[in-house]
Amino acid sequence: SGFGPSHCSPAAERARLRRRSTLGAWPMQPAAFFAQLEGGPPSSRPRNLIAGLFGDTGEASAVLCDDFDDVIQPLRPAVASRSLTQFDGRAMSMSWRRWFPVAMPIAAVAAVMVVCVRSRTEIEQAPGGAAAAGSATKSLKMMEAVGLGGANAPAQQWRPVPAVAADAFKWSVAVPLVDPGPQMCNASAPLPPPWIAPRAFALNEEWTKRCQDLEDRPNGAKPFTGRNWCWAWMKYQGCLWTKGHWSWWEAQERLSKQGRAPDPRQLPFRPILNAGLCERPVLGGSTVASPAQRSLAARWVAKNVAVYVLTLPSATARWERMSARLRRLGLTAERVFGVDMTAPGALGAARVEGLVPPAYGIATAQSIADDEGMGGLTGTVGVAAGHFRALGHAIAGKGEKPMALILEDDSELQDDFAIRLWRLLAEAPCDWAAISLKSRCAYGECVTPHLTRVRPDGNEPAERCHHGVNYGFYAMLYRVDTLVAVRDKLRDVVWRDDRPHCLDIDVALASISAEVPYYAVPSVQQPGFLLEGHQGSARYAKNSVRLTEMAQVPGIEFE
Numbered sequence: 001s002g003f004g005p006s007h008c009s010p011a012a013e014r015a016r017l018r019r020r021s022t023l024g025a026w027p028m029q030p031a032a033f034f035a036q037l038e039g040g041p042p043s044s045r046p047r048n049l050i051a052g053l054f055g056d057t058g059e060a061s062a063v064l065c066d067d068f069d070d071v072i073q074p075l076r077p078a079v080a081s082r083s084l085t086q087f088d089g090r091a092m093s094m095s096w097r098r099w100f101p102v103a104m105p106i107a108a109v110a111a112v113m114v115v116c117v118r119s120r121t122e123i124e125q126a127p128g129g130a131a132a133a134g135s136a137t138k139s140l141k142m143m144e145a146v147g148l149g150g151a152n153a154p155a156q157q158w159r160p161v162p163a164v165a166a167d168a169f170k171w172s173v174a175v176p177l178v179d180p181g182p183q184m185c186n187a188s189a190p191l192p193p194p195w196i197a198p199r200a201f202a203l204n205e206e207w208t209k210r211c212q213d214l215e216d217r218p219n220g221a222k223p224f225t226g227r228n229w230c231w232a233w234m235k236y237q238g239c240l241w242t243k244g245h246w247s248w249w250e251a252q253e254r255l256s257k258q259g260r261a262p263d264p265r266q267l268p269f270r271p272i273l274n275a276g277l278c279e280r281p282v283l284g285g286s287t288v289a290s291p292a293q294r295s296l297a298a299r300w301v302a303k304n305v306a307v308y309v310l311t312l313p314s315a316t317a318r319w320e321r322m323s324a325r326l327r328r329l330g331l332t333a334e335r336v337f338g339v340d341m342t343a344p345g346a347l348g349a350a351r352v353e354g355l356v357p358p359a360y361g362i363a364t365a366q367s368i369a370d371d372e373g374m375g376g377l378t379g380t381v382g383v384a385a386g387h388f389r390a391l392g393h394a395i396a397g398k399g400e401k402p403m404a405l406i407l408e409d410d411s412e413l414q415d416d417f418a419i420r421l422w423r424l425l426a427e428a429p430c431d432w433a434a435i436s437l438k439s440r441c442a443y444g445e446c447v448t449p450h451l452t453r454v455r456p457d458g459n460e461p462a463e464r465c466h467h468g469v470n471y472g473f474y475a476m477l478y479r480v481d482t483l484v485a486v487r488d489k490l491r492d493v494v495w496r497d498d499r500p501h502c503l504d505i506d507v508a509l510a511s512i513s514a515e516v517p518y519y520a521v522p523s524v525q526q527p528g529f530l531l532e533g534h535q536g537s538a539r540y541a542k543n544s545v546r547l548t549e550m551a552q553v554p555g556i557e558f559e
Helices: 010-018 030-037 046-054 068-075 094-125 136-147 165-173 205-213 229-240 248-257 291-304 316-328 346-353 362-371 378-396 417-427 480-494 505-511 538-542
Strands: 305-311 334-337 403-408 411-413 434-439 444-448 451-454 475-479 518-522 530-532
Touching: 205 229, 229 248, 291 305, 291 417, 305 316, 305 378, 316 411, 334 378, 346 378, 378 403, 378 480, 378 505, 403 411, 403 480, 417 434, 434 451, 434 505, 434 530, 475 480, 480 505
Parallel strands: 305 334, 305 403, 434 518
Antiparallel strands: 403 475, 411 530, 434 475, 444 451, 451 518
16 A cells, blocks of 8 residues: 555554544445445455545555554454454444454455446446456457557447446446547547646645745745745655555545645645545556456557657666566667767767757756756766757657557566556547556546646746656657657756746656646556656766856867
């Protein structure tokens, strides 16, 4: 679940459970519990079960810490050695403690069987579904025709993408039976409404003043007129510290205990609208599929997706590890060299290649960055230039495959990556131009069980590039036929020397998401498509040198 000793202590959580007066001893009736249980995959983790008991509103997620004896351990299947002695501050009878660990796994299995039967019935009732729900061989033949049939593939005939949380699991059960079709999307998925202006939180007068006047502020955060310091704390402590493993609700609840944010039960910030649909860890669980289905999905990805790995020339070990991993998944990739701005001649070469515009004022950008407390920009400029080089490679290969996947070399794709991608595109709205397969601090709205429509953060000014949300270019999927337009729009915003915050290319793309149909998989879905590596960030190491200081280094051009 992503929670452990680094996030909370057993004593603190027990005390908080005793104070949880708003919840009854058994908040959900059994029928409601099993309905809630449908919100996770068949291999539901203890978190799913607790979410069923409390309701998937965020309260349940917040109690999952390292206090396994008191909270999690009794709910594990086939575990009957421990007892639930503290639950919402109420003592449980000896008889209840004896049968609870045995009865719960049995009930959970029964619930999963019911869900699977329901899902199969729905598939059979959908147009073309009876054939798809036949034997495994018959199903694979249908997927072969649809998934690998190219332009001659039949039109989509699968059931609509779920719009509410209760239907998300039923959709996931049918993973092997859905296909994105030749358009690489789901035509039945409604397109998100147009967005006129970036959305900011609507706080009452009291909390507006309290959040603006908050004296306790995150380290290094710079003030600007009307800054919401409560929101700054949510991003800093609730997302960046935890690498996006907490939901926004959890982050706000914890900060409210510290007096740094309002109680989310009374005044939720809602960075993600319709959060119950996709801001759910269980939706990142493993996909159940046969080896034959995984192989078919890998062939489909290999046929339709050109893969590029962005890595520095000196990062040989990373490239070898990444290419070996891709081979195990049945995929191949083209290596694209990143840009090391600390190398002699790198800046001038990047200008000649068109990666950095000749008119971009390094000195201006660095001066503003110093005023903002951003430090050096050397590594950040290099990362942006590297991604533009990778986009150029993808554009040069246009026509061979309809999609391009650009991976950073510290990403490790999951074993079921191919079938996850197939499933994702089978639910994606058809206007998509770019999809981040893992996005931290997501801001926008859930539109399908695995996707948010990325939106600019209206709580941060455009001069700061609406900075602080939608982080992550670990794995970026693009439609090749819209890639030139995306690159040109992105280049216009990244290379503004008066807005150095826009040099973070992930932030820059999010800032223009009103112009570019940009979607993302929220990182709270664990483990999701990929894991981040532990090799460390080359960008931060290179940012220790300012580009203006490099003007004094022989062989390094500076303008």
